[in-house]
Amino acid sequence: MGRPRSAGFDDHRRDILDAGAALFAKHGYLGTSMNQVAEACGITKPALYHYYRDKDDLLLQIADGHVSALVDLVTAVERDAEPGEPRLRALLDRFLVVYAESKDKHRVLTEDVKYLQPDDLARVLAKERLVVDAFANAIGELRPDLREHGLVKPVTMLLFGMINWLFTWWRPGGRLGLEALIVLIDQFAMGGLAAVKGPAGSGPRPVL
Template sequence: MARGRAAGYDDQREQILQQAAALFARQGYAATSMNEVAQACGLSKPAIYHYFRDKYALLFEICNTHLTRLLALEQAAKQSALQTPGVDAEQSLRQLIASFVEEYALSAHAHRVLTESVRYLQGDDLQQVLNKERALVAGFSATLAQIRPDLDEAGLSKAISMLLFGMMNWMFTWLRSDGALDQEAMAQLVADLFLGGIGEVKTPSLKAEKKLAQI
């Protein structure tokens, strides 16, 4: 009879992924060793290999898991919109933006690894990650097409959705966690700017303006 996994296996595996993501985000994937991952987890190097065959496997799992969570958020938002009377496409897109910005904050290390280290993936692994990224863009494009069908007909919905991801994806490079604007406020700003242009952006408080000036 095959021996089952020990109790706590999944929790330990998740801890390893979190520690590896933090190291990859802080030091870079190429500059991080499996010894450092093991030390951060309080485990021996052979113990790490019990969960992941090598550093590359860690990278793929971090990227793939992060994207899987984002796809689940996208599907959940769409289901919620379908089940909630009166929710139009613009409200649905605003909810999507808020959900993604929040997830980016909660999974900041994994998100940074995805954006900065995906280039190290190869072959089928890279293709799987790219397919999930394309599925995310397609989901946003479909919602945008409901708001502006003419943009979809002109073949612009995907390009405009990519611009939206550009605003959200790289926020981590400049947004300070101790600043006056939190993730919820930033999601609102992104949605206002994307859907209404600069004229629809609400003026932040004076405190927030001073914080922004320090960025």
């Protein structure tokens, strides 16, 4: 029989996860050691390995945990929000709230996921595709004409290009607060989407 977990085991795991995400986001996965993670958590390195097998395991839990939360988010929105603009707005707004609350983890997911082992990477990428597909479906529902020109996927990736890299310039607590950021991105996304037209003179193309 294995040794029972202490009452605070899960809390300690979350604290280590948050510290690891902050260090990976600041120094990169390759530039961070488990010694640094242990020091940031105020524990010894052997104690750290009681919670995570190694640095690969820590990276996996950060990336998989964050993308799983995003999958849960889009699943809830698809269940609760009306199709079309309400659903796309809900996806954007809730995504940005999670982003603001998990900025370090989102940066790790964006920049360091490539260091995962192949099977782990495939699992995380499969969940990422579920998130992207939810946005693509919402865009397609709002603008079904874009499907005829094969533009739903490109427009979706342009949208993610805008929101995935917010960590390079947006600072929580700065002049542009979260609520103002959400309004700005909603306006930019909806206005830009309304302006998209199919290629002039082109007929329907296969959806990407």
